Amino acid sequence: MKVEVPATILSRVIKPARYTGQELNAVRKEFAAMDVTVALALPDVYEVGMSNLGLKILYQVINAQEAMLAERVYAPWVDMEREMRAAQLPLYSLESQVPIHAFDVVGFSLQYELSYSNVLNMLDLAGITLLAAERGEAEPLVIGGGPCAFNAEPMADFFDCLIIGEGEEVVLELAALVGRWKKEGRPGGRKELLLQLATLEGVYVPSLYAVSYEADGRVKAITPLSDASKPVVKKRLLADLDAAPVAMTPVVPYIDVVHDRIMLELFRGCTRGCRFCQAGVIYRPVREKRMETLLNQAKQMADATGYNEISLTSLSSADYSCLHPLVSQLQEGLKEQGVSVSLPSLRIDSFSVELANQVQEVRKSSLTFAPEAGTQRMRDVINKGVTEEDLMNAVKAAFAAGWSTVKLYFMIGLPTETDEDVLGIADLAYKVLNAYKEVKGRRGAKVTVSVSSFVPKPHTPFQWVDQHGMAELARKQQLLRDRLYRERSITFNWHDAKTSFMEGVFARGDRRLGKVLYLAWQKGAKFDGWSEYFRYDIWLAALAEAGLTPEFYASRVREMDEVLPWQHLSCGADAAFLKKEYQKAVAAEFTPDCRRGECSACGVCPDLKVKVVDWEDNA
Numbered sequence: 215m216k217v218e219v220p221a222t223i224l225s226r227v228i229k230p231a232r233y234t235g236q237e238l239n240a241v242r243k244e245f246a247a248m249d250v251t252v253a254l255a256l257p258d259v260y261e262v263g264m265s266n267l268g269l270k271i272l273y274q275v276i277n278a279q280e281a282m283l284a285e286r287v288y289a290p291w292v293d294m295e296r297e298m299r300a301a302q303l304p305l306y307s308l309e310s311q312v313p314i315h316a317f318d319v320v321g322f323s324l325q326y327e328l329s330y331s332n333v334l335n336m337l338d339l340a341g342i343t344l345l346a347a348e349r350g351e352a353e354p355l356v357i358g359g360g361p362c363a364f365n366a367e368p369m370a371d372f373f374d375c376l377i378i379g380e381g382e383e384v385v386l387e388l389a390a391l392v393g394r395w396k397k398e399g400r401p402g403g404r405k406e407l408l409l410q411l412a413t414l415e416g417v418y419v420p421s422l423y424a425v426s427y428e429a430d431g432r433v434k435a436i437t438p439l440s441d442a443s444k445p446v447v448k449k450r451l452l453a454d455l456d457a458a459p460v461a462m463t464p465v466v467p468y469i470d471v472v473h474d475r476i477m478l479e480l481f482r483g484c485t486r487g488c489r490f491c492q493a494g495v496i497y498r499p500v501r502e503k504r505m506e507t508l509l510n511q512a513k514q515m516a517d518a519t520g521y522n523e524i525s526l527t528s529l530s531s532a533d534y535s536c537l538h539p540l541v542s543q544l545q546e547g548l549k550e551q552g553v554s555v556s557l558p559s560l561r562i563d564s565f566s567v568e569l570a571n572q573v574q575e576v577r578k579s580s581l582t583f584a585p586e587a588g589t590q591r592m593r594d595v596i597n598k599g600v601t602e603e604d605l606m607n608a609v610k611a612a613f614a615a616g617w618s619t620v621k622l623y624f625m626i627g628l629p630t631e632t633d634e635d636v637l638g639i640a641d642l643a644y645k646v647l648n649a650y651k652e653v654k655g656r657r658g659a660k661v662t663v664s665v666s667s668f669v670p671k672p673h674t675p676f677q678w679v680d681q682h683g684m685a686e687l688a689r690k691q692q693l694l695r696d697r698l699y700r701e702r703s704i705t706f707n708w709h710d711a712k713t714s715f716m717e718g719v720f721a722r723g724d725r726r727l728g729k730v731l732y733l734a735w736q737k738g739a740k741f742d743g744w745s746e747y748f749r750y751d752i753w754l755a756a757l758a759e760a761g762l763t764p765e766f767y768a769s770r771v772r773e774m775d776e777v778l779p780w781q782h783l784s785c786g787a788d789a790a791f792l793k794k795e796y797q798k799a800v801a802a803e804f805t806p807d808c809r810r811g812e813c814s815a816c817g818v819c820p821d822l823k824v825k826v827v828d829w830e831d832n833a
């Protein structure tokens with residue numbers, strides 16, 4: 215059953231180690247002896263896939279079960295795909311090099327809308343029927359998860375089922391159910407299996423729902439088709455993160471990957487309430503781990519991997535209640551092993567700069583801050599909760615501590631944005647530059663301004679708003695370029711508006727986009743998240759052929775009572791909360807963080823019977 219990849223092929227592709235497996239900590243089990251086999255897939259290249267924390271955890275969770283096995287598979291880069299197709303090699307797993315079509319379950323992590331075409335391409339390379347409705351009895355169950363599953367509708371045609379929310383527990387329930395069904399001789403075939411899967415909390419079976427449309431294209435109704443299909447599928451989550459499984463022995467790659475270090479997850483959730491941020495809603499509430507647990511896990515992971523860097527990975531790691539003692543004790547405890555600590559995200563305050571100073575004692579590369587918007591009004595609209603004074607204090611503290619390079623992240627195209635708000639970004643960049651002169655008495659700072667285009671996401675207070683069209687975004691980018699180009703100490707980077715626009719189409723899309731995906735894939739769409747491969751013309755042609763327009767999905771204001779394509783998939787936050795947050799956004803009113811402040815009644819805690827877990831008193 216093993217797929218033999220000729221050395222001649224590996225010698226012709228770049229980075230052959232992407233395809234050979236055999237890394238440290240890769241799990242090897244006897245494939246044929248397992249009750250259930252799961253291929254864990256990320257629809258992007260190896261270096262991206264190997265950096266996904268969720269899949270690392272699921273790999274460990276499944277492989278901890280004696281009769282279950284999980285192996286990895288990523289999207290072959292275009293050179294390898296060419297070779298595989300020419301040699302008629304099917305897509306195979308990295309551990310046993312078994313064809314993916316021989317697994318019981320193939321699970322895709324859906325992190326980004328522009329990776330959807332790669333899902334189709336990987337299924338095709340694996341020889342698995344693309345459309346779930348046409349998949350044969352002996353073919354694997356194709357499942358999905360990750361943030362995009364919260365509006366899985368554009369992918370509904372291709373998935374047998376999707377996991378909504380955190381997968382650690384439900385993936386085992388799903389695998390056990392598949393194992394039992396296999397052992398019993400597959401009673402009722404795939405149809406019966408799907409009915410049983412639909413009864414699991416957090417499992418969504420798209421084929422068990424019918425979607426009807428109004429004449430103008432809006433969704434009319436989403437109707438469950440069986441008793442097993444719940445009217446609303448609620449997300450799964452772990453109430454006690456302290457007791458949750460961890461990727462204690464992660465696979466260590468031979469080649470550089472995006473996050474080539476230990477990833478220590480301090481907590482899940484972020485309740486700062488930025489109104490554009492989907493993660494801030496779908497991962498609610500905040501649940502911290504205890505410091506003792508983290509210290510113990512960090513030590514074990516360092517021992518198991520030999521890595522010399524540990525990254526504190528959470529949505530906003532600087533918010534961890536016991537961060538100072540944790541960092542000090544990690545540094546002390548891991549000193550002998552030569553392991554350093556890094557913080558991927560900083561808050562905009564001098565406390566965070568002090569902390570960055572503590573972890574980056576020698577090398578002062580650059581510090582990154584994300585004010586997100588250039589004026590106070592705009593930051594209030596998005597509920598960013600930082601002032602210009604906060605930013606200036608933070609950058610001054612950074613300059614005083616020895617940094618001279620600062621990166622600033624912003625968005626344009628936000629709801630209610632005016633040209634004044636856009637130009638406020640340039641003003642802020644100049645103020646940061648001048649702050650260096652104030653602190654150091656001379657010029658010498660370098661400021662990078664990175665501007666992305668806002669994409670409204672489902673389950674956020676901005677899920678009803680229109681996204682800027684390309685011409686308007688280009689005009690605003692030009693405004694900034696004109697204001698910034700004269701200053702050589704400022705570098706201005708902006709995100710390609712076309713990719714953001716297409717991301718917006720699929721983020722709030724409905725099932726009819728499945729046809730578009732299929733057509734675009736047939737026309738050659740793949741690796742759309744990589745600018746060198748994104749072909750806007752293909753997507754426009756596919757949309758036109760399917761009789762749809764991108765503007766309908768991206769540029770349209772939804773009525774507040776419109777049936778949204780993701781209405782039957784719940785993250786726990788109720789529509790009333792999101793509506794209220796939208797109204798507060800328009801009025802530029804602030805909603806405080808519920809983590810240590812008042813509950814803002816988003817609905818998640820009572821609905822899912824969980825609560826915020828915060829160890830501030832221990833700090």
Ligand code: SF4
Pocket residue numbers: 485498499500808809812813814815816817818819820825826
């Ligand atoms: S229910 Fe209240 S405490 Fe819980 S996440 Fe929502 S706002 Fe925060």
